[in-house]
Amino acid sequence: MGDFDSLLGIFSLGWVGSVIGLLGIAIAIFIYLRTRQRTRLAFAYTAQQLLGSTGALPRDITLQFRGKEITKLTRTLVLVWNSGENTILADQIVSSDPLQLVFAEGSQVLSATVLKQTRAVNQLQTILIPEPGNSLFLRFEYLDTGDGALIEVLHTSDDRFPLFLGTIRGMPKGIEDLGNIRSMSGKAWSFRMHPRIIAWANLIGGILMVAVGIFPTTLAKMHDVGFVFSSPAFALAAGSAYILLSFFILYFYRRKYPKALQPDTLLSDSKYESRKAIQGDAQQA
Structure with a gap:
């Protein structure tokens, strides 16, 4: 007792x-x-400069794109996924403000490749915008909870991370920026x-x-x-x-993005730039 x-x-x-x-x-x-039931689209990113002042490649290496020499080259990985509970359909994207990744003005997007996606049926794809050449469209049929893709972008922008623009009906707060993939995955600890x-x-x-x-x-x-x-x-x-x-x-400190989209390697960059700084520069421009 x-x-x-x-x-x-x-x-x-x-x-x-x-x-x-x-x-x-x-x-x-x-x-x-x-x-809870929410409609949310989130993205995260990591990047590494390959060619330039802090590039991973030797400085004596030169590259050309469409006959022009490239002095800067950066590889950016962007994770995009449905972080809410409601399905996001293609017709929820406002036609006058489509989803697009935009890099600094005057830069050039050389290529955009979908490295991984949770399900092929989502038909997530990237489309380069010819003019002015610093952005690309992002399209998909639908995204259920946890559906998304890992996108690799090769570009010449000084700003290693893009702005994610666009409007989706039912998302008044816009696309959610969850920051650098390293801090989300815990690899930086x-x-x-x-x-x-x-x-x-x-x-x-x-x-x-x-x-x-x-x-x-x-x-x-x-x-x-x-x-x-x-x-x-x-x-x-x-x-x-x-x-x-x-x-x-x-x-x-949970992993916020789908495990299937985990990058094989996390990129490192000695000149990490915060999203706030990039957005501030974009607004001033």
């Missing part, structure tokens, strides 16, 4: 009701996240410091603390220690907090 009496004693405390209430809120948020590793450690510790708070006498006997946890109520509260924090970190 020792453990049962201890459990009754814990639930008789006033603050335990608050902890249960917080857990109820957390469960409600989880159910909402699992059942070392194994020791990866937030998900820390979250799992916190989760295990939180579960153990909750167990100590609920069954202090039994656990003490199991481990043959000569004492009972001095404050089971504190262990229960702290453990619950650790568990909630762990779930938050795991959700925040």
Whole structure:
């Protein structure tokens, strides 16, 4: 009866009701996240300059495109996918404002290739725009939840990442920019410091603390220690907090794009440019 009496004693405390209430809120948020219905198209990117001042290729290498020498060449990978719960149909794209990837004015898009797509039936394709030559259209039949593609673009722009323009009916906030693929995949973190590793450690510790708070006498006997946890109520509260924090970190640092679209290699660029800086330059131009 020792453990049962201890459990009754814990639930008789006033603050335990608050902890249960917080857990109820957390469960409600989880159910909402699992059942919500949104129309969302997201994209992410990574890039590497191949030819130029910081290019990966030797400087004495020269390239030509349509008879003209190229002094700059950048490879950009763009992930595009349906990150919502509703299907996006081709007729939802506004004809007067089609989907397009646009690089800096005066640059040239040399090629655009769909490297991967979740399903061929989506018929996702890229179409280069001849004039002025710094952009390309993006078209598809439909995208269910998680459907998308990995697109490789070779271009001469100083801005390594494009603007994603276009309007889709039912998406008043526009296309969602989720930033660099490296930060989303976790490859930029070392194994020791990866937030998900820390979250799992916190989760295990939180579960153990909750167990100590609920069954202090039994656990003490199991481990043959000569004492009972001095404050089971504190262990229960702290453990619950650790568990909630762990779930938050795991959700925040989850891989947001479909696993099927994971690039085979992540590109590195010593001159990483943030999206805000690029958009600011575009607005000034």
